[in-house]
Amino acid sequence: MKWWFGSPGKVSGLVLRMGQCLSAAASLALMASASGFSTATSFCKKNIVDSMGLQVLWSFGLACLDIHALRLKKDLHNHIFLSLLVVGDWVTAILSLAAACSSAGVMVLLMKDTDICRSHNLLSCNTFQISIALAFVAWFLLAISSYIMFWLLATI
């Protein structure tokens, strides 16, 4: 039984889950509050809101499980639980990356190749950009968790 940094039921694991949850929630809140001004931004919005919503639910649920395990000193290292975490983490991570990348692609188009951002309120464009950057941070933190879970499952 190995107790790696970030493994489930450990303080470092809880910190990682809280980081994922907070960055995804911040990205979601910013995107939801930004005013859409074209079909392009509504596409970005839908993508980011869906995938970050899923990530907030997933990471928050696992953070609660970590707190529960820490309080009762439970051991969460078993094959079935780790397999579930690996599948869930990877699916969520791939969806988050896909949403962040497709939105980033659309934003690059709006910011650089067309005049849409310049002709509209600049503030909204910046909010969109910050939200997408936060989505990348949320994905990166989730990717770290995914690797740790996969490594734990392989070496258990």
Place this chain on the structure above:
Amino acid sequence: MKWWFGSPGKVSGLVLRMGQCLSAAASLALMASASGFSTATSFCKKNIVDSMGLQVLWSFGLACLDIHALRLKKDLHNHIFLSLLVVGDWVTAILSLAAACSSAGVMVLLMKDTDICRSHNLLSCNTFQISIALAFVAWFLLAISSYIMFWLLATI
């Protein structure tokens, strides 16, 4: 020492690498041959051509290494080589997914939300779509390899 499906220096590993190489090359060739008609498509083109070019080089190199190992019956399962494969596979896979997703985001915009595709030659739009679909296939095959390499490295 475990000999998994798709591990380096095995026929299944060679088949997987050839599949990655061929699908990435097909995606690259289709994208390069499609005529761009707006800044949006030039963005798609650059993304896909760059990442698929990288993937063709990477997968072709490893396929050659597999052929070499198969002919000389060499064992490629050592820590340093597997670590290199894991890092390379993951970096290439993430770049491929990012390029495919950002291009897909832009294409959804062109196809559904605007009239750009309808007002131009439809053939080009279809070529772009097939190329992006092949990029997703190439990413999926590379992701399988990445998981196998990571698992081998963890259990070696």
